[in-house]
Each structure stands twice: as structure tokens, then as C-alpha cells.
Amino acid sequence: xxxxxxxxxxxxxxxxxxxxxxxxxxxxLVSISAxxxxxxxxxxxxxHLNGICELEIDDPxxxxxxxxxxxxxxxxxxxxxxxKYYNNNIKIxxxxxxxxxxxxxxxxxxxxxxxxxxxxxxxxxxxxxxYGVAELHRNNISKSSIVGNAGCFAVSSILAIAPAxxxxxxxxxxxxxxxxxxxxxxxxxxxxxxxxxxxxEQMNAYKIATHQHxxxxxxxxxxxxxxxxAVTFTAQVLPIVRGIMTTxxxxxxxxxxxxxxxxxxxxxxxxxxxxDLYGMADNVGSRHVRGxxxxxxxxxxxxxxxxxxxxxxxxxxxxxxxxxxxxxxxVMFGFDEGLGLRFIPSYP
Numbered sequence: 361x362x363x364x365x366x367x368x369x370x371x372x373x374x375x376x377x378x379x380x381x382x383x384x385x386x387x388x389l390v391s392i393s394a395x396x397x398x399x400x401x402x403x404x405x406x407x408h409l410n411g412i413c414e415l416e417i418d419d420p421x422x423x424x425x426x427x428x429x430x431x432x433x434x435x436x437x438x439x440x441x442x443x444k445y446y447n448n449n450i451k452i453x454x455x456x457x458x459x460x461x462x463x464x465x466x467x468x469x470x471x472x473x474x475x476x477x478x479x480x481x482x483x484x485x486x487x488x489x490x491y492g493v494a495e496l497h498r499n500n501i502s503k504s505s506i507v508g509n510a511g512c513f514a515v516s517s518i519l520a521i522a523p524a525x526x527x528x529x530x531x532x533x534x535x536x537x538x539x540x541x542x543x544x545x546x547x548x549x550x551x552x553x554x555x556x557x558x559x560x561e562q563m564n565a566y567k568i569a570t571h572q573h574x575x576x577x578x579x580x581x582x583x584x585x586x587x588x589x590a591v592t593f594t595a596q597v598l599p600i601v602r603g604i605m606t607t608x609x610x611x612x613x614x615x616x617x618x619x620x621x622x623x624x625x626x627x628x629x630x631x632x633x634x635x636d637l638y639g640m641a642d643n644v645g646s647r648h649v650r651g652x653x654x655x656x657x658x659x660x661x662x663x664x665x666x667x668x669x670x671x672x673x674x675x676x677x678x679x680x681x682x683x684x685x686x687x688x689x690x691v692m693f694g695f696d697e698g699l700g701l702r703f704i705p706s707y708p
Contacts, residue, residue, distance in 0.1 A: 362693060365391040367420045367441065368432035372544055373455050375406055376682025377430050382413045384686070384700035386693075391424040392417055426450060428689055431458075432682075435474070439481040442506065446485060451692050452506045453685050458482075459489035459508030460576050474572045491580060492688045493518060494697065495632045501691045509688060511573040512680025513539050513595060516606040518580050519635065519655050520672035523628035525584045529621055530610035530668055532585060537577070537593040539606040545597075545676050565596045602677050603646035608670040618661040621668060625659055633698055634679070634687070649673045651706035653683035653698075678703075 364381055368374045369392035381389045392402055392415050400417050403409040418424070420441070429445045431438035431454040438454040445452055452459075457474070461467045464483045471478050480486065490500045492509040496518070501507055510518070517537050524530045543554050552558065574593045582589045612621070622639060629635040636656045638644045644658040658671040674680050683701055690697050 361386055361388050362427040363388050363390045363425060364428050364430065364689075365393070365424055365426040366430045366432060367393050368430075368437070368455070369402065370394040370397055370405060370417065371432055371547060372677055373681045373685075374430070374432035375402070375409075376677050377432060377685060378402065378409065378413050380683060380686050380700055382409075386695055386699060387428075387689075389413065389415065390426055391415070391422075393420040393422070395420065428453065428692070430685060430689075431455060435471075435476055436478045439478075442482040442485055446482075446488070446505060449505075451504075451689070453492070453509055453688055453692075454507070455509045455681065455685065457508070457511070457572065457576070459486065459506050460491055460510065461508070461579065462486045462489045462491075466579065470572075470575050473570065473575055491576070492684065493580070494684075494687050494691050495519060495629065495635065496522060496580070498691055498697075501688055502694065504692065507688045507692065509681070509685045511576055512545060512604055512674070512676040513537075513541070513571070513573040513593075513606065514576045514580070515680050515684060516604045516655065516672040516674045517573075517577050517593070517608065520606055520608045520657055520670045521581055521610070522584060523625045524610065524621065524668060524670075525581055526628060527624040528585070529613055529616045529624060531613060532581075532587070532589050532610070534609070534611040535581075535589070535591045536609040537591060537606055538596075538609070539594065539604065540596045540598050541604045541676055542600040542602040543597060544602045545604070545680075559597075559599055561599055563596060563598055565594055568594055571595050600646075602675055603650060604672075604674050604676045604680055605646060606672040608668070608672065610668045612661065612666050612668050618659075618663075621661060622659050625657065629657075634701075644671065644673060646673050646675075647705065647707050649679065649705050650675050651678065652703045653679050653687060653701045654705060655679055
């Protein structure tokens, strides 16, 4: 058994980790903490946890013996805790952008792009960090003590495009990501933009050309072909609670047809139990993944325009956040990668 602590336990990402870890056979959840509601019990805030997890919410700065720390916190928070835990041989999984880039120059550019301009407080640890998509970085994650859990849009986008790039099947200058998310992606804190009368029956794009996940998408897919790639990415919010649908468009290279494309994806993900592939004759939606760690990839080709069209579905709070973090934890500790994560998607 290993012992786990969560900082930021009362947000959606934190409570998602609580739900999973409470049923993980090799993990004891020993501490949940947040900057608010200290002293309350987590099931007072989330009654669905009655009888499952009734831990008291602790101060994040209190020392608790643990083997792994989950930082379900915004940008700039995790870097302040990392040194202390790393120096005590405690593995760290951070939900924010603090450890998604393993050089200071890359982090500084990310910070500048998102308008934070945060000087990294633990920049010497960036070289130790690994980007948290197990399907791409399993070997490095298994050797790492710090994982920067990937952003939700980034997970859906990268998994959708990686095989086509790896096998040189597309013109990488033609890539477009059209991504839609539910409102839970904005987090628990109420704002005017997500007030019910404003959001109900409202769809809108936001952060066009400036979304915080674009840099990590470009950084990761550039590594695949060892060339710098710039992509078009548009994020949109739909009046649903959870789920991400990312449609990826790219022009196929010469002599690439549907069969070659589909086989490339089948080969690339042959050992990845959380990736489900669907063909052109199928019909796939968000209910195929809701409440699970799955990523559903619907593979299509528009022969009239010679365009690849991949539709990627994930649950933004699961594969896009909490369950992906636990998948990374399993890899870090040498557990069965799917341990505690084999949920059947909720349908309908």
C-alpha cells in the first residue's frame, strides 16, 4: 500500500481523485487539504462521499507522511510545494501547467502566453518533470518523481493526432483542432460567465489563438516529428456539464487512404486499453466515455477533400484530469496501469 495526499481536494479535480483513490486497492488516502473549508469533512461538501470518504479537510501546509502528492491546484501553486516533497522522496503529480514543460525557457514562454508571467519557484526541478500522457511517455513516467498532468483539451487533441504524425500520414502544416467542452472545465468557482441564466442554451468560442493548452499541444506534437509545428486551435463551451469533443482536421499525404490511416491508429494504440478506436461506419458520442478513463477516437476520411477527420471524445474531469492523474500514478509506482480505473462509461 502507498499513502496519498491531495492538495486542492475540494475542487472538481480533487474530488475526482478522492472518488478514484477511495476505491484503489493499493492506495490509502491519508490527507485531503484545501485553503477553504478547513476542519469540515469532505462528505459535508460532497454528500455522495458518505461512507466512502469522510476525511477532515486539512491545512495544505500541515505535514503528513505520504508517498505521493496530488496537486489539484491552479497555475503557480504546485511549484511552491514541489521542492519540499521532492526532497523527501515523495512523488508529485501536478494538475496545472507548472510542470508540463521541462525547461525554464519553455515554462517562461507558457507563462507569458497565458498572461501570468509567473517566475517558476522550483525551476531546477523542471528537468525532472515528465509530461503526463502515459500512452506517449509511459517509460519516462515510470522513472520520474514529478509528472505534469496534461491539460484536458491537450489530452484529447494529442491522442487524436499522434499516430498520424508518427507515421507521416498528414501535412503537418494543415492541422486544425476544433474543441468543445462542458462547463465543468471552468472549475467549481462560480463566475458571471457560468451563471445558469447566462450559460443555459448558450454556446460560444473563447480564448481564440490564446488558449493555455495550445502550447503544450504544439510542444508535444513537435517532439513526435522533431519539427516545430504551429496549429490552429479553437475552444468552445457547450451548455453541458462534462465532456470534451475535439475534431481534428488535416490534409492526407499522397497515397494515404482510410485503410492505411485506420491501421496506423490500430498499431499505435495496440497496447493501450483506454483508447477505443471506431471506424467510419460507427457513430460515437460523449456517452461512450462519460465517467471513464477512456478516449474514443472516431477515424474518418473525407475523400472529396482528401482530409483526415478524427473525432476525439474524453470526459474532461476523468481522462482530462483525475483518472489520467491516477493512471500516471500507477505507472510511476509500477502498478497495473488500469488499477482502480476500469470504470464502465455511464450510459445513457
